[in-house]
Amino acid sequence: METLNQIEKQLKDRSIKELEEIVDSFLNDIKFKLENKYQNSSSFFDFIDKDYTEATSILGKSGVRHHLLYMLKERHLDGMVKTKSKELLTKLDLLS
Helix, strand or coil: CHHHHHHHHHHHHHHHHHHHHHHHHHHHHHHHHHHCCCCCCCCEEEEECCCCCCEEEEEEHHHHHHHHHHHHHHHHHHHHHHHHHHHHHHHHHHHC
C-alpha cells in the first residue's frame, strides 16, 4: 500500500509541476511579449471588481503566480492525476 501512495504522490507532483510550467510560461509571455516589447513594466497587478470600477486588491507578480497556480490546481489537479493514473495503468498492461 505504501508503494501505491508513493506512486500517487509522484503523479500528483508531476501534475503540479506541469501546472507550474503552464503558469510560468503565461507569466513569461506577459513579460517578454508585452512588458519588454512595449516598455511597460510594473511589479504589481490590480484585481478589480466585475464592473471595472475599483481595484479590490493589488498583487505582486509572485502573488499572481500563486493565485493562478491555486486556481488551476483546484480546477484541474484531480483530473490530471486520474488521467495520468489511467495512462500508467495502460502502459503497465501493455508491458505484461
